[in-house]
Amino acid sequence: KNWVLIGIVCGAAVLTVGILIGHFGITKGGSSGPSWVEDVAKDVDQSLIEKFLSEVDNIQIQENLRELTKVPHMATTAGDEQTVQFMLKRWQDAETGLDDAWREEYLVYLSFPDPKNPNKVTVGESTEKTYNPEEDDPAVVQPYAAYSPAGHPKGKLVYANQGKPSDYQVLNQTVDLRGTIAITRYGGAGRGAKAINAAPYGVIGVLVYTDPLDINDGLMSDINETYPHSWYLPPSGVERGSFNVQFGDMLTPYLAAKEDTYRIPAEDITGIPPIPIQPIGFEDAYILICALDGENAPQDWQGAFNCTYKYGGPGFKPTSAFNGSDVKLDIFNYEEVKNSSNVMGIIRGSVEPDRYVIYGNHRDSWVHGAIDPSSGTSVMLELTRVLGRMVKQGQWRPRRSIIFGSWGAEEFGLIGSAEYTEQYFAKLSERTVAYINVDIAVFANATLSASGMPSVQNIIFTAAKQVDAPGLVSTSVYDNWIKYSNRTSPAHGVIPRIGYLTGAGSDYAAFAHYLGITSMDISYTYDRSKTNARIYPAYHTAYDTFNYASKFIDPGFLSHQAIARTAGNVLIQLADSLVLPLNCSDYAETLEDYLKTAVSLYEEKLESRKISMEPLKRAVANFRSAASHLDNVIRTSDLANETPLKVRAINDQLMLLDRAFLDPLAFPDKYGYCQCIFVNCLAACRLTKAQ
């Protein structure tokens, strides 16, 4: 009996142990909760970030740049096609490529100089002197103003400073501008605006040059001062450029420029120079300007030439060699619809494949474009190499999809990116979390520079804190940055200053202004205590080569590496974070700052017309309180254990924040400007005028 009892007790005990083991000791496979529960709650993996940062390689970037800049690759030329093939090869590589990559073609309206009839100005053709063999490549396009009409205007020369409306107004008070040719310097007004502003005064042709004051810190001699001795622009260097005011293909506004697309007649295009315009080097400008007759121009019109800049008689001094001469422009530019390609690549998301983080840069240059844009393309290729390999090796797949865009024909007016947003408008609007633009990756090797919607400030800071500053010991990119550019935030104290994307300087324009997608632009840039150069001096010239980049801009490519690491880190965090790292309280801070400025500038004037700013103040206060509320929900919720639909709802709110500021009817005549907070000056001026 005892044995039986003991047997039963032992049996019961063993059974209990068995039940406990069975219940707690063995994980239920498929039967207990679906397999995806863990996946949907996954957040950024910091060890992966570390792996990424360590694998980004400066020498890879340098070799990318060497390959990309072998030949000039102006949009739609044979050189451009070589870069298309190169990108495709890299992105389709079995070891380090993306999930998929393809070419997307558009038929776009471009403008070229005639190789058989070089554009000329009285004093001769505008050719750039050759210092190194690559600058002599037959594919180097002669300096010209894209979208300047052809024509042969001839007239007395006047000096019109930067060609701003106010410049022509001042000049017109002293000189009869009818029938004159105006010489202007870069800066102050957009390229095309210099001619558009001139035409109403009867000016019949415009020249534009880069004054050594604005680009060379005053230096002028190529014997010992400028390139090839330094990064400064040599006397014959000419900044090319697109002289249209709007962006996107001008024959197909709001529609992708495909074969079947309706095209407006070319004569209906607005925002292009109505009179011929031509860029020239400062060696030619020097001769012309110092020979001018007439009254002395105002102090702020004076440049770096060792003579007093005068208005022009109109025309030249009787004592000058050009006495009595007209200046003549012979412009042979022609327009053509050409086939331009974007190269697209994708890494598909695992959990939310219908959410996109887009990373892009243009591929086309004016000449070799080592800095603009190939520095950015080299960085992008290094990112895709490192990320592509992780994917191919099964180590990683992002939560959201990542799309890479290598845009075509940016130099002619952001055409490739604009056509892309037109073609996929609805899909991109509904699904894009953010757009990251890295065009010129490195202007100079002093400090990080970033612009974007205020909501991206935080994630750029997070990323920059995890990257070592190039060439410095124990200093992060963030720590270095804050020394060069900072501000005091009410919420965060002293922090680096982020700029706003108010203009259309690069391919972020269509994303930010047309689609209202949270966007940012990241680069390494100058120490402003060391130079006043408007931009790096070889910009848009034949001197922007691999040698120039590796010798004068970023020897060792460590700043390129820092940009690849920082921008790549931002990209991974946007793609992998459970809750999108976009901060709407930082947006509120910016709106409050804008409001403060608006109130101090306009409140008194408006009140005198019985217009109250109170509704605007209330709107900003409402935004702040909604932002605080959302922040609080995010902070206090245990989102990793919530239904993924709750997280998705919060992420949708964050993703669509900038879309709430869209008003497609706000500026109907200003192509692509629909986002009402960060409009550029011109659009804002229209508003003011309408009131």
Next chain:
Amino acid sequence: KNWVLIGIVCGAAVLTVGILIGHFGITKGGSSGPSWVEDVAKDVDQSLIEKFLSEVDNIQIQENLRELTKVPHMATTAGDEQTVQFMLKRWQDAETGLDDAWREEYLVYLSFPDPKNPNKVTVGESTEKTYNPEEDDPAVVQPYAAYSPAGHPKGKLVYANQGKPSDYQVLNQTVDLRGTIAITRYGGAGRGAKAINAAPYGVIGVLVYTDPLDINDGLMSDINETYPHSWYLPPSGVERGSFNVQFGDMLTPYLAAKEDTYRIPAEDITGIPPIPIQPIGFEDAYILICALDGENAPQDWQGAFNCTYKYGGPGFKPTSAFNGSDVKLDIFNYEEVKNSSNVMGIIRGSVEPDRYVIYGNHRDSWVHGAIDPSSGTSVMLELTRVLGRMVKQGQWRPRRSIIFGSWGAEEFGLIGSAEYTEQYFAKLSERTVAYINVDIAVFANATLSASGMPSVQNIIFTAAKQVDAPGLVSTSVYDNWIKYSNRTSPAHGVIPRIGYLTGAGSDYAAFAHYLGITSMDISYTYDRSKTNARIYPAYHTAYDTFNYASKFIDPGFLSHQAIARTAGNVLIQLADSLVLPLNCSDYAETLEDYLKTAVSLYEEKLESRKISMEPLKRAVANFRSAASHLDNVIRTSDLANETPLKVRAINDQLMLLDRAFLDPLAFPDKYGYCQCIFVNCLAACRLTKAQ
């Protein structure tokens, strides 16, 4: 030894049994998969649908209607405020109310007749004869044309048929229209258009009446034929209406009409009559028209009066009592900015609270508005009673949020609903699954009628199959419907015919055309073999009362009940379905049908101008193939066991389908028309003209 062995074997067996019991026999509570896994996969509960259908009560609807129509409730009047309070009381009821309900106010620009100076036409004031005491309520607004300017034009009378552009063109070939007053009949052209079309010919005033041919199947006598003996319009009955062409508050286009909102000057309003216009009864029209001189009007201009309709001399026959007389209009209308309310209510979603199904109808009427709009409001209140009680009793909470809207000032141009969409534009665009409109719930009690985007066809069919047809045995609303109106679909065979929402006849306009939200409009309607009435004859008159509705339109309120059941069923299925019951292959079928019509009408003409329709054909074919692909994904996936983010991605595609057809710049001068597939004729005409 044996015992020990047996003990071990038994022990092992018992342990194994224990492990098996522990592992498979006991459900893991919190530890095995989160509690929400089941919730997110839940689909429509058919027993709940059955419960809903059984609880919808015709007598409740009848009593709702009685209460709503006690007094006239024209927008912003004291009667309107009574209905606001009634709606709020019902929606805030502790037993049968919604989660939350509130009033949303707008300051909107309305137009009224002057009670002290009644509008007059030569032959006397346009007053309606009183048959029942409620028609004599001092709050009955006199017949007038809202937004007709005040004025006192006097001139010879002409008959201009329906006031279409072609009518005035024909008339002008025979009669000099300068300085004339035109009498027109309702139909053929919009109300305001009858005056807008007239003004260019020099016409100085317009009368409009309802011809017995168009509304009364020819009957004219109130001694034995018309109301109060039947549903037909009595001789003195006058259709009121809004005579503006655009919808929404006209002083605040694209902005919600709040106190702070910028208002355009009233003189900048477009789309309103430039000359005075006044509606009159057919007893007055009869006297005027039968006295007209001049040539006989064409056959299709003839109405039901027992005389030949003539153009007018201009003016009257020498043999008539009016020989030589002018007709004079004395219009004293005035405009005023008034406070109009929407009443809003919500049942919050359990799984996807950030997805909305919106159900709405206007609340304001011209007079008592028993049919227009209170039949719809009575149905809505019955829906909210049944659903509200289920929620309050904890029996149900929808997967998605349900928003109910009781719109104000619809009669003046869909103002309440348009202001709502303007105020919450971004949120509604991003989150609204569908909009269901039930305005006039019952025009007549013969058959269901439905219009909507093609994607809603399937869910309306599903719902209509589950509801009994009123007064018929073993016949569903669907089976009854298909007998009255059907077509042969390539995919489905013979099915009931769904209309398209191409115009702005009710509050769906802002949702469908401005926001691009999948919308539908549902009602019970006529047996067309029994009447040719343009609309139910008491429309917009003082005779549209509870007595009229309960005696002539739907005695017993069984058709009201059928609409409540059908529309409520659609609402529940849209709110509760795991995968949204919207079908994009049905959309493809419609596009193919549109294309076929366009090709047969235009291909030859376009080809002669070297314009190809091939790109359009390719676009439709691409749509079809994408639709088939999506359908296939839905059909072949085990979505209840997939990550909820996969289901959400599919639902987002279905929800946003109509948004893909939005182009806010397509018709910039035509307020609110942004959806490019279902544009109304006027907008389409602009397109044709532009080409």
